[in-house]
Amino acid sequence: xxxxxxxxxxxxxxxxxxxxxxxxxxxxxxxxxxxxxxxxxxxxxxxxxxxxxxxxxxxxxxxxxxxxxxxxxxxxxxxxxxxxxxxxxxxxxxxxxxxxxxxxxxxxxxx
Amino acid sequence: xxxxxxxxxxxxxxxxxxxxxxxxxxxxxxxxxxxxxxxxxxxxxxxxxxxxxxxxxxxxxxxxxxxxxxxxxxxxxxxxxxxxxxxxxxxxxxxxxxxxxxxxxxxxxxxxxx
Numbered sequence: 001x002x003x004x005x006x007x008x009x010x011x012x013x014x015x016x017x018x019x020x021x022x023x024x025x026x027x028x029x030x031x032x033x034x035x036x037x038x039x040x041x042x043x044x045x046x047x048x049x050x051x052x053x054x055x056x057x058x059x060x061x062x063x064x065x066x067x068x069x070x071x072x073x074x075x076x077x078x079x080x081x082x083x084x085x086x087x088x089x090x091x092x093x094x095x096x097x098x099x100x101x102x103x104x105x106x107x108x109x110x111x
Numbered sequence: 112x113x114x115x116x117x118x119x120x121x122x123x124x125x126x127x128x129x130x131x132x133x134x135x136x137x138x139x140x141x142x143x144x145x146x147x148x149x150x151x152x153x154x155x156x157x158x159x160x161x162x163x164x165x166x167x168x169x170x171x172x173x174x175x176x177x178x179x180x181x182x183x184x185x186x187x188x189x190x191x192x193x194x195x196x197x198x199x200x201x202x203x204x205x206x207x208x209x210x211x212x213x214x215x216x217x218x219x220x221x222x223x224x225x
Contacts, residue, residue: 031212042115042202042216043154088154092212097142098167099214101154 005102006089012108019076021105023089024069030092032065033099034074037086046087047074081111113137115217117203123223124193132188132220134203140215141208143186145178147171147199148219154202160186161208193224 006023013019025032031050035043049056049065049072056063062075076083086106090099116135124130136143145157158168160178177189186205190197200221204214 033213035216040219042218043204043214045213045215048213090154096159096167097206097212098144098156098159098169099146099154100156101146103153 006087006105008105009103010106010108012110013079015079015081015109015111017079019079019083019107019109021074021087021107023072023074023102025089025091026070027091027093029067030094032072033090033092034061034063035088035090037088037104039085043088076107079109081109083107083109115203115205115215117217117220119220120218121221121223123225126195126224127192130190130193130222132201132203132222134186134188134217135184136186136203136205137215138184139207140205142166142206143180144204144206144214145188146202146204148202149199157188193222195224198222198224
């Protein structure tokens, strides 16, 4: 089964608006992480939320986790054109450390 | 700020040839990983490496693949006999270990098999 499916697949907003991306997963997790990928580049870690946490903030980022629904959301507030990128959620299961990525949301922020 | 580096940035090879992709993880990290991303698809885990041995591997990581940490700094992925379907971006990542789960990714190597 696939782990970490994001929606929407693509999101286009105006600069200054908020962007919300959702992620669903199927198995129990140790933690869930969000990564950003600019076109043709490597992934950059944004934020990690542990399975016993419900919400976490980092700058303009807010992530929530609902383990009963096996879902997470990433909110980027006051978006900027530079936030244009693909955003992926990734889960870590149990004692294993490898990341299982979702399919990603392509965010476009229009100036 | 320390970063993961990868070479080459782009490798073109013919089907059946061997390729070695190179990575230099962050120096005090203990866990090393290879992932791949076929164009337009998800990032997929290939293998993790800890304490000089493979700790986990995916179904993709078959006998055609191998990893090595030949010295204290380099971490390599070898594909013995490349296939067309091996064309992808290959990302190396490293992680400090312990209670830290954040992974630091390199910029990737684009492998094109013709």
